[in-house]
Amino acid sequence: DIQMTQSPSSLSASVGDRVTITCQASQDISNYLNWYQQKPGKAPKLLIYDASNLETGVPSRFSGSGSGTDFTFTISSLQPEDIATYYCQQYDNLPMYTFGQGTKLEIK
Amino acid sequence: EVQLVQSGAEVKKPGESLRISCKGSGYSFTSYWISWVRQMPGKGLEWMGRIDPSDSYTNYSPSFQGHVTISADKSISTAYLQWSSLKASDTAMYYCARSGKSSLSNWFDPWGQGTLVTVSS
Numbered sequence: 718d719i720q721m722t723q724s725p726s727s728l729s730a731s732v733g734d735r736v737t738i739t740c741q742a743s744q745d746i747s748n749y750l751n752w753y754q755q756k757p758g759k760a761p762k763l764l765i766y767d768a769s770n771l772e773t774g775v776p777s778r779f780s781g782s783g784s785g786t787d788f789t790f791t792i793s794s795l796q797p798e799d800i801a802t803y804y805c806q807q808y809d810n811l812p813m814y815t816f817g818q819g820t821k822l823e824i825k
Numbered sequence: 826e827v828q829l830v831q832s833g834a835e836v837k838k839p840g841e842s843l844r845i846s847c848k849g850s851g852y853s854f855t856s857y858w859i860s861w862v863r864q865m866p867g868k869g870l871e872w873m874g875r876i877d878p879s880d881s882y883t884n885y886s887p888s889f890q891g892h893v894t895i896s897a898d899k900s901i902s903t904a905y906l907q908w909s910s911l912k913a914s915d916t917a918m919y920y921c922a923r924s925g926k927s928s929l930s931n932w933f934d935p936w937g938q939g940t941l942v943t944v945s946s
Contacts, residue, residue: 749931751932751933753870753933755870760920760936760937760938760939761862761870761920761922761933761936762934762936763932763933763934763935766930766932766934767930767932772934804869804870806870806932806933808931808932811928811931812875812884813872813884813886814860814872814933815872816869816870816871816872817869818869819869819870
């Protein structure tokens with residue numbers, strides 16, 4: 718099974734800060750990596766697909782990069798509405814999907 | 826608008842059976858997989874399994890195989906998740922989500938609003 722290790726598990730930052738979350742796969746997954754945002758009490762929402770592609774309608778302050786085993790998710794300028802938990806998810810070994818354990822982002 | 830609408834919250838006793846639903850609209854229901862994802866209280870996301878509504882072919886995570894059953898009725902664009910005998914440990918929020926049939930571009934979008942299942946004596 719492919720394991721996904723996300724870090725940090727929680728993060729506190731100020732409005733306007735650049736925020737970075739990393740996700741490491743236990744084996745090469747090419748670019749088969751997606752990122753989701755889950756706001757409190759809500760369903761997850763797709764932000765980034767195939768490691769670096771911004772989903773339609775998602776603000777450009779969100780971005781993703783990486784391939785192979787190491788991936789990065791970045792918010793270039795943190796906004797109050799970005800408070801959420803963020804998850805990475807791999808789909809290299811279909812039909813199995815694996816999520817990272819999540820990163821809870823709070824405002825300092 | 827593409828959307829998935831799930832059935833409402835359930836409160837059940839241990840040992841009872843349950844089926845929750847996920848109705849798709851705004852797209853061709855048989856052209857995409859429907860997956861189910863569990864989120865236990867205060868925890869992360871766990872993929873449970875998926876179904877191809879065109880032929881009801883299913884895949885399950887080994888963690889959930891044998892514990893739940895996923896089915897679909899394509900005539901009413903609805904997928905189901907069911908338990909024959911609930912346990913307290915089944916208490917969680919359950920989400921359905923759509924994914925494409927390509928192995929090269931595969932992500933969950935959209936998601937249903939979630940169904941909260943509470944199992945308590």
